[in-house]
Amino acid sequence: MKAGKTEKTGVLDDAAAAAGKETFDLTASEWYLNRELTWLEFNRRVFHESTDARNPLLERIFFLAVIGSNLDEFFMKRIGGLKQQVGAGVKLRSLDGRTPQQQLNEIYAVIHDIFTRQQATEHELLALLAGQDIHILPCSALNEQQRHRVTAYFRDNIYPLLIPQGMDPAHPFPFISNLSLNLLVGTRHGKGEHTYLNRIKVPTTGSGIPRFIQVEPNQFVFVLFEDVIADNLDIVFPGMKIESCELFRVTRNAVTEQWSDQAVDLLSMIETALQDRKFAEIVRIEVNSDMTLQHREMLACQLGVDAHKDIFTVSGIMAKRDLMEIAAIDKPELHFPPHQPLDHYKLTGDFPDIFHLIREEGPFLLQHPYESFSSTVERFLKEASTDPRVLVIKMTLYRTSADSQIIQYLLDAARNGKQVAVVVELLARFDESANIHWATHLEEAGIHVTYSVVGLKTHSKVIFVARRDYDGLKIYAHIGTGNYHADTARTYSDLGLLTCDRDIGDDLTEFFNFLTLGYAPARNYKKLFPSPRILKKVLLENIRQEIEHQVRGGQALIQLKSNALTDADIITALYQASQAGVRVDLIIRDSCLLRPGIPGLSENIRVVSIVGRFLEHARLYYFKNSGREQYFIGSADLMLRNLEHRVEVVAPVESPALQKQLREMLNLQLADRRGTWEMQPDGTYVQCQPEGKKGKRSSQELLIQKSEKRLAAVRRQQRKLYPKKMVRRKEE
CATH class of the missing domain: 3.30.870.10 (Endonuclease Chain A)
Known part of the structure; x- marks a missing residue:
């Protein structure tokens, strides 16, 4: 070609x-259509899954939570970027002919419509959950015994974590972190006439306390973290009269990077950018429906947003992405039929090492999550890390999970004397901190870590293994469509190729030299593009x-x-x-x-x-x-x-x-x-x-079925050939 x-x-x-x-x-x-509006159309389709009665109830809750998470990211990435363009006076039109301001105007109209539908659906789904004995209640709806238990829980587990902050001439308006839940509490001394405003950050992150706190150990009765705090404000403000308690949440712009092609220390620049992102301008404030107009306008003034455009009223649960906790409730009848990724039908059983299989029976097409990531990709890297014939391992790393074995196998390979080189993409949005951590960890183990090519994100998903076979040096490779991330490999539909094709091996040699050199001299590729x-x-x-x-x-x-x-x-x-x-x-x-x-x-x-x-x-x-x-x-x-x-x-x-x-x-x-x-x-x-x-x-259901049939057919054949020696690889 x-x-x-x-x-x-x-x-x-x-x-x-x-x-x-x-x-x-x-x-x-x-x-041409508009990128932002078509992305919102996609989210309408995802949202529809939460309204579709053909889906199990807790899966509908899951889709409602996904929309909450997606819209958070949309405000941080896309609206934040458009606001920057408007602020800078950019008039450049998008492919469909819209200016940044025109895009924002139309985006807001769509988002308000999605919000309205989302909140109506939440109300409907909570009623359906109650019909299944799953209750999310205000503390005021608990019986006396339950309320006493919740108050005791508050004293022992929550109260020591709180940092109430007053707001007065001696205490300026506090910093509000991105996506944090906050209580705005009005208090008054006894018969005094002056009301004091206070802020309490709800410590949902890193506290070990779930957003939805289970009231009864054997019942699905939950109260919200912030509601538990609000119900016990007399403990937080002893001797004070509680005048009001209102909930708000802010979203900050995540588009803060200003990369230079002349960057000397990319790692340092990204760490600085992450710090800047914490203090970036606010692009959205969410407030509960009970917040007074006076307090809304005060927040808008203090946080520097437009009180009419940038404040969104939320009825029901704020930060709906946390509904993932409810979606994870263990009630099988309210979930999709269980799916466990299966062994690849050609990589199962007590058979020779994976390199022998790739060489003699490959190449293999991997279809995740229908087929196991653990027994294919992770197995490939695991065996490479210990195989005495393997000399070199190279791979690209865009995103990975904290519990993935990928990092451990790379460390094992280095300890076993292999040459290991990893190209870590530090600019993977919202994974920068994790990737900095992994990169540092790998470097400390003596692994060659490269931070991509200046000016280009490395988004490829490839593993290169050089092995001294009986007939000479051979390159084995994995080329995929998805990240080396064990968690998403269970929920994302992706493809992968395990091969020892000589031309692909030669191409990957050139490709990794390009990545580790950091510049692009002319290179000839035979098969890869x-x-x-x-x-x-x-x-x-x-x-x-x-x-x-x-x-x-x-x-x-x-x-x-x-x-x-x-x-x-x-x-x-x-x-x-x-x-x-x-x-x-x-x-x-x-x-x-x-x-x-x-x-x-x-x-x-x-x-x-x-x-x-x-x-x-x-x-x-x-x-x-x-x-x-x-x-x-x-x-x-x-x-x-x-x-x-x-x-x-x-x-x-x-x-x-x-x-x-x-x-x-x-x-x-x-x-x-x-x-x-x-x-x-x-x-x-x-x-x-x-x-x-x-x-x-659906096609996804049929692909599950087909992967099961392929594996079952192979296992039947194996039992015929090896009735006594057959040892099944444990399914993931």
């Missing part, structure tokens, strides 16, 4: 013209080739699966493919700026979004290529940042057996009538409706 042209527009004009289609000005803003230099050109060239196949009467089809589609050049190319008559199927999880179904422009393009119990996270690119089919998986989304400003890796899947698995997955997802939403030309989505009994099962 050859790289295409480098022009940013008009890459495929000649081919489109050859198809004899109507000419459109593909630079016109009317053909890294960004920012190669991947986008290859994708555009492949789209152009599909147009040529269509025009010449060959077989043409484009199917792309990605988290987002926002890159203008890719969208332009796909429009031109549709104009040429190429069928284009797009499975885009959240933001999609392309408008399907427009006559003469995109009537051959279908866009769907899958929402279910697992977060769709895989990136898969397919081209029919006149029968010489091409499948690619990797870390890159179809976004400008991924294709031009990040280090990504996309790899071909060439094995017919593995291509068959990918085809099966794509067909299931494109035929899904349970978990799929179809995009309309105006950017709205319509939920697909099941047709017949088969249509009632």
Whole structure:
């Protein structure tokens, strides 16, 4: 495959013209949707899962909590950035022709609508929970015995943690930390006329106390942390009359970094930026519905926000992301049927080491969370860390979990005399502190740690293992679409490839040299397509080739699966493919700026979004290529940042057996009538409706079933071949 042209527009004009289609000005803003608004549309789809009675009740609570978490991040990342642009007087328009201020105005209208629906749904779900003997009550609704127990709990566990702060001329308004819950308490001395305002931070973080405090040890009766404090203010302010108690919460801008290409000490810069983020400007204040207008305006003045635009009234539970605690209640009948990731059907049982299996029976396609991360990726790294034939391990690390074995296996490898190099991405948003910790820990163990290439985030997910085999040095590799994160591997739908392909090994040697050197001399790649230099050109060239196949009467089809589609050049190319008559199927999880179904422009393009119990996270690119089919998986989304400003890796899947698995997955997802939403030309989505009994099962449910059947078939065969010696690997 050859790289295409480098022009940013008009890459495929000649081919489109050859198809004899109507000419459109593909630079016109009317053909593009807004990134922020389409992301909010995605959250409407997620929110709908909380209203869908087909989902188990506690799963509906989970989706309600997800929306709370997503909106917190949206305010910190996206609204914070737009506010910075407005403050700086930026008038640059987005791809769809909106100024930053216009985007904010429309965003707020959508968010207020989501808030209204979210709060109504919360009220409905709490009533349904009560019907299942799960109660979230105010302290005032507890019986005398329960209230006495809660007060005793407050004295022993909460009261010593509180730091009440007065606000008067001698005590200025205190600093309010990001996403913290705060009580604004009005107190008065006896018969005095003056009311004093005080602030109490609810110590939910790091205290070991849950947000939802269980009242009875054997019953699902809960009270909120802040309500327990509010109910015991007479202990906090002895001898004082409590005039008022109101709850508020602030959200701060997380877009504070000002990176320099001349950075000398990136680690130091990021630590400084994290500190700056703690004191960044506030972009939202949430207040409970009982807060007085006077106190709302006081908070707006003290915290520097617009009292009309930036204050949001919350009825019900504030910080709804904490409802994750309720969603985790152990009531199986109120959850999805349990799913435990299974062993990969080719990597199960008492068989030779993983390197032998990859060499003799590979490559292997991994499908998480249907197949275990522990018995595939972690096993690969674990065996590499102890295998005496393994000489070198290299990997990229964007995000990992605190309880992941990945770090431990890297440390074990270093202790066992392996050369270990890890490229840690310090700029992984909201994981900077954790990554600084891991990087320091790895360096202290003698591991070579590199902090990516200046000016580029390293978002690729690759592991490189050099092993001295019986026939010489061989490179084994894992290339994935998801992070090396044990927790998300259970809830994100991702793909991975375990291979010892020689060309891929050679390419990864070049790739890691580029990363550890920190600059980009010309490098030749045989099979891998890294960004920012190669991947986008290859994708555009492949789209152009599909147009040529269509025009010449060959077989043409484009199917792309990605988290987002926002890159203008890719969208332009796909429009031109549709104009040429190429069928284009797009499975885009959240933001999609392309408008399907427009006559003469995109009537051959279908866009769907899958929402279910697992977060769709895989990136898969397919081209029919006149029968010489091409499948690619990797870390890159179809976004400008991924294709031009990040280090990504996309790899071909060439094995017919593995291509068959990918085809099966794509067909299931494109035929899904349970978990799929179809995009309309105006950017709205319509939920697909099941047709017949088969249509009632989502593609995710069917993929669970297929992974179970594959493993069961292999185990039946193993029992026939090894009836006495068969030892099953314990399922995760």
